[in-house]
Amino acid sequence: MSGKRKVSYFYDPDIGQFYYGQGHPMKPHRVAMAHSLVLQYGLHTQMEMFRPRRAEAEDMHQFHTEDYVSFLRTVTPDNVGAHQAALREYNMYEDCPVFSGLWEYCRISAGGSIAAAAQLNAGASDIAINWAGGLHHAKKFEASGFCYVNDIVLAILELLKYHSRVLYVDIDVHHGDGVEEAFLTTDRVMTLSFHKFGDGFFPGTGDVVNVGHGQGKYYALNVPLRDGITDETYQALFRPILAKVMEVYRPEAVVLQCGSDSLAGDRLGVFNLSSAGHAACVEYVRSLGVPLLLLGGGGYKIVNVSRCWAKETGVALGLDLPEALPPTEYYEYYAPAYQLTVPAKSEGFPNKNTPEHLQALQEQATRGSSRSDGDGNWMMDGGLQGEHSWRDEALAHARPQMGMRPAPHAADVDVDAS
Numbered sequence: 120m121s122g123k124r125k126v127s128y129f130y131d132p133d134i135g136q137f138y139y140g141q142g143h144p145m146k147p148h149r150v151a152m153a154h155s156l157v158l159q160y161g162l163h164t165q166m167e168m169f170r171p172r173r174a175e176a177e178d179m180h181q182f183h184t185e186d187y188v189s190f191l192r193t194v195t196p197d198n199v200g201a202h203q204a205a206l207r208e209y210n211m212y213e214d215c216p217v218f219s220g221l222w223e224y225c226r227i228s229a230g231g232s233i234a235a236a237a238q239l240n241a242g243a244s245d246i247a248i249n250w251a252g253g254l255h256h257a258k259k260f261e262a263s264g265f266c267y268v269n270d271i272v273l274a275i276l277e278l279l280k281y282h283s284r285v286l287y288v289d290i291d292v293h294h295g296d297g298v299e300e301a302f303l304t305t306d307r308v309m310t311l312s313f314h315k316f317g318d319g320f321f322p323g324t325g326d327v328v329n330v331g332h333g334q335g336k337y338y339a340l341n342v343p344l345r346d347g348i349t350d351e352t353y354q355a356l357f358r359p360i361l362a363k364v365m366e367v368y369r370p371e372a373v374v375l376q377c378g379s380d381s382l383a384g385d386r387l388g389v390f391n392l393s394s395a396g397h398a399a400c401v402e403y404v405r406s407l408g409v410p411l412l413l414l415g416g417g418g419y420k421i422v423n424v425s426r427c428w429a430k431e432t433g434v435a436l437g438l439d440l441p442e443a444l445p446p447t448e449y450y451e452y453y454a455p456a457y458q459l460t461v462p463a464k465s466e467g468f469p470n471k472n473t474p475e476h477l478q479a480l481q482e483q484a485t486r487g488s489s490r491s492d493g494d495g496n497w498m499m500d501g502g503l504q505g506e507h508s509w510r511d512e513a514l515a516h517a518r519p520q521m522g523m524r525p526a527p528h529a530a531d532v533d534v535d536a537s
């Protein structure tokens with residue numbers, strides 16, 4: 120890893136105490152577990168640590184409607200019975216339950232991401248981290264997919280005060296729909312999401328033909344993938360596409376949502392990435408040398424989430440952390456291997472992202488863009504760029520590497536400490 124970066128880390132020690140409810144896959148405790156590893160690896164001595172100000176309703180109004188924010192602030196498990204109509208209106212049931220401390224949870228997640236963005240705006244850091252953020256499904260006026268307040272949109276709005284173009288990259292297994300939707304009609308934010316698409320997988324959006332609207336046309340880019348994608352296949356898409364986007368869009372800041380439900384063995388995810396492959400995305404984006412905001416996101420096997428985000432905190436600092444996990448209060452959760460890296464599955468998990476699928480993806484991309492635009496050009500400050508030519512180029516670059524074998528087998532850790 121090349122070069123030192125000044126890293127700021129935002130953490131509120133209360134985050135681990137929130138509980139979505141029995142059987143709910145989202146466990147904020149994973150952020151506390153990641154933090155524990157960060158401390159025991161000694162990473163706090165190499166970066167600035169902040170306990171961020173919690174977001175206020177006014178901060179949330181930058182994106183969310185006042186009535187929705189007001190409801191989030193008001194509703195509690197005790198008064199929920201009196202709000203049945205509103206719960207339906209704001210989609211706050213099943214996936215998005217009302218739990219004790221919900222408002223504070225939203226304030227912490229959003230406050231951390233806004234503060235991290237402000238730190239980058241001030242030029243005080245090269246990289247800012249908020250693992251309690253990355254809640255990419257929340258909408259302007261409703262909750263969605265375990266997300267209530269879209270801290271990412273709020274952070275990007277903060278970055279836009281000082282940066283003319285912001286690139287959002289999403290490596291969660293789910294489509295970054297809330298962020299894409301928020302910036303669908305602007306060219307000041309480009310969204311790029313790699314995600315599972317098809318078979319009714321949540322949230323169901325993010326096909327390759329969805330490219331944005333109006334002024335934002337071609338500034339939303341989607342890479343729909345199938346089950347079982349490996350580190351090699353993922354990198355073969357991620358790097359050339361990112362490189363091309365950087366070259367053409369020239370963002371002044373990058374926000375990377377590091378949802379770790381794209382790791383092998385996730386309770387909800389269907390990909391086969393190791394945490395080394397996941398972290399390689401962070402390392403690549405870091406190498407671009409643009410102010411970088413790292414956020415959390417999905418991730419439903421908590422021992423995998425914590426190890427992944429600890430490793431990626433190390434990557435931010437340019438450090439390759441030792442494989443042997445340091446002792447923490449959660450040490451036994453990591454039995455029997457007690458190793459940092461989350462391995463990929465070596466068998467029984469076919470990579471359905473075949474060369475044929477990528478070929479089809481490329482054809483869809485070409486068809487979609489020629490259907491959606493008369494001139495087929497992607498307009499940028501730097502001039503005109505053939506929209507599908509670069510996408511074809513990126514995908515063509517990836518194709519010869521598609522037949523690669525899965526990563527060598529390593530000791531698997533298959534414990535769910537939930």
Ligand SMILES: [Zn+2]
Nearest residue numbers: 291293380417
């Ligand atoms: Zn997800």
